[in-house]
Amino acid sequence: MKVWILSLVTGVIVGVVFTLFRLPIPAPPVLSGILGIVGIWLGAQVVDWVKGFWQ
Numbered sequence: 001m002k003v004w005i006l007s008l009v010t011g012v013i014v015g016v017v018f019t020l021f022r023l024p025i026p027a028p029p030v031l032s033g034i035l036g037i038v039g040i041w042l043g044a045q046v047v048d049w050v051k052g053f054w055q
Contacts, residue, residue: 011027014026015027
């Protein structure tokens with residue numbers, strides 16, 4: 001849980017800094033981009049699960 005909170009705080013800080021310097025935000029601007037990132041994470045989890053299953 002601590003890592004989640006630190007990640008969220010870090011993301012907020014980066015968002016604030018990028019906005020203050022009028023830089024493009026380094027994150028997907030739409031839901032499809034966010035879902036793509038979640039899909040990548042889920043794919044990695046499936047591979048780890050399959051590796052554990054076969055060992």
